[in-house]
Amino acid sequence: MFPRIASRLVAAALTLGLAQAAQAQELRIGALLAMSGTQATFGELMSSGALMAVEHANADRALKGKLTLLIEDTQATPQNGVIAINKLINVENVPFVLSSYSGVAKAIAPIAARAKVVAVNGGGVGPDLAELGPYFWNVIPLANTEVRAFVPYLVKQRNLKRVALLYVDDPLGQGIRKELESALPAAGGELVAALSVPVATQQFAGVAARIREAKPDVVYIASYGAQQVAAIKQLRDNGVTQTLASYGSFSNPEILALPEARGALFTTQLVDTASNDAVTKRFVDDYKAKHGKAANVYTINYYNAVRVFVLLAAELQKQGKPVTGENLLAQRNATASFDLVGAKVSFEANGTVAAPIQINEIADGAAKALTVVRSK
Structure with missing residues (x-):
């Protein structure tokens, strides 16, 4: 009896040891996304991309x-x-954590920096997200890049010189207002109205009246x-007939x-989903097969954000180094470029990717690419 009990104890110990070893080898990363509330659509788009990157990493x-x-x-x-x-x-x-929304990003960045945890944004585009320190990275071009590419096109190619701005009173909206105030005069345009609304506002009849008065x-x-x-919807319902424009959220x-x-x-970063690179x-084939639709740019960004982690972590493991935020940052600085969905990407010194900007038009329920503006 005693040998049998002993063998069971040994087996149990081995099983426990294996379980602990497996648990020790598990790599956990986090995501701060709006999975409920008024921004849940974006949470679904972003999480679907991130989760597919996890699936691919584990399958490989x-x-x-x-x-x-x-x-x-976070409900944003x-x-x-x-x-x-x-x-x-x-x-x-x-x-390593994924972040989204400019307001959330600015709130969590100091906490991540103190803990030496990398935070990566693929959705917020407030220009000041480039100033949140070495542990905060952006895999999406920020609003200043989009606005600077967009304004000359609007003014010079579309002859849309008088611009009215309706903006949410948060870091994103404030940043875009600042960029328009500087970019429009330089291109020969004019900001004829800048109307702010609180984050929770859902009624725009009064704003529509002020926009009509500005004659943009x-x-x-x-x-x-x-x-x-x-x-x-409400601008159109209240008589605003002029062309509408925005950044990638459209x-x-x-x-x-x-x-x-x-x-x-509207503008987005250029992502070549027709590319034949592996x-x-x-990603394009697997996402379409799983979700029955093409991937959105935000879906791609969050896939790419997780892929950046996987590439960095794999290299650290190859070197026998622990996967810490500090080591991830050092390895990113040592990596010239990353093969991501739609592009080969490099990070600038401030942790933001450099990417060409695509100008799109909404037609027949889809985004139609019009032109691409490349950084000079």
């Missing part, structure tokens, strides 16, 4: 140990973002999510499907 056994993504719902609010990142850092001990050629909407959808499928958004112009083709 790209890392020593299973990669797990822990998603925390800075307060929830702070609670979520503290949990991910202090309880889950993640070295084009109305730039610097907002996002459900608020932007409501603004588009790629939201809900906006593309709006009859009121037909003819709107990384792009695999």
Whole structure:
């Protein structure tokens, strides 16, 4: 009897040891996304891309140990973002988190920096997101880049010189206003109205009246999510007939499907989803097969953000180094470029990617590419 018990104890100990070893090898990363509330559409888009990158990494056994993504719902609010990142850092001990929304990013960046945890943004475009320190990276061009590419096109090629701005009163909207104030005069245009609204605003009849009074050629909407959808509908319902324009948030499928958004112009980073390189083709094919639709630019950004982690972590493991935020930063600085979906990407010194800007028009419920503006 005793030998049998002893053998069982040995087996149990071995099983426990193997389980602990497997657990020790698990790599956990976090995500701060709006999975509920008015911005949940974006949370779904972003998380679907990130989760596919995790699936691909695990299928390829790209890392020593299973990669797990822990998603925390911020509802796009800075307060929830702070609670979520503290949990991910202090309880889950993640070295790397995905962030979204300019307000959330600015709230969580100091916390991540103090803990030497890398935070990567693929959705917020506030210009000051380039100034949040070495541990905050952006895999999306910021609004200043989009506005500077867009304004000369509007003024010189479309003859849309008088611009009215409707913007949300947060870091994103404030940043876009600042960029328009400097870019428009330089291109021969004019900002004829700049109307701010609180983040929670859903009524735009009064704003529409003020826009009509300004007699603009084009109305730039610097907002996002459900608020932007409501603004588009209500501006049209209240007699604003001018061309609408925005940054990449107009790629939201809900906006593309709006009859009121037909003819709107907007900018995105250039992502060549028709490329035949292995990384792009695999993502495009697998995403379409799984979700029954083409990937959105935000979906691609969050796939790419996780892929950056996987590439860096794999190299650290190859070198026998622990996967910490500090080591991830050092390895990123030592890496010239990354093969991502749609492009080979390099990071600038401030942690932001450099990418050409594509100008699009909404037609037949989809985004039609018009032209590409490359950095000079």
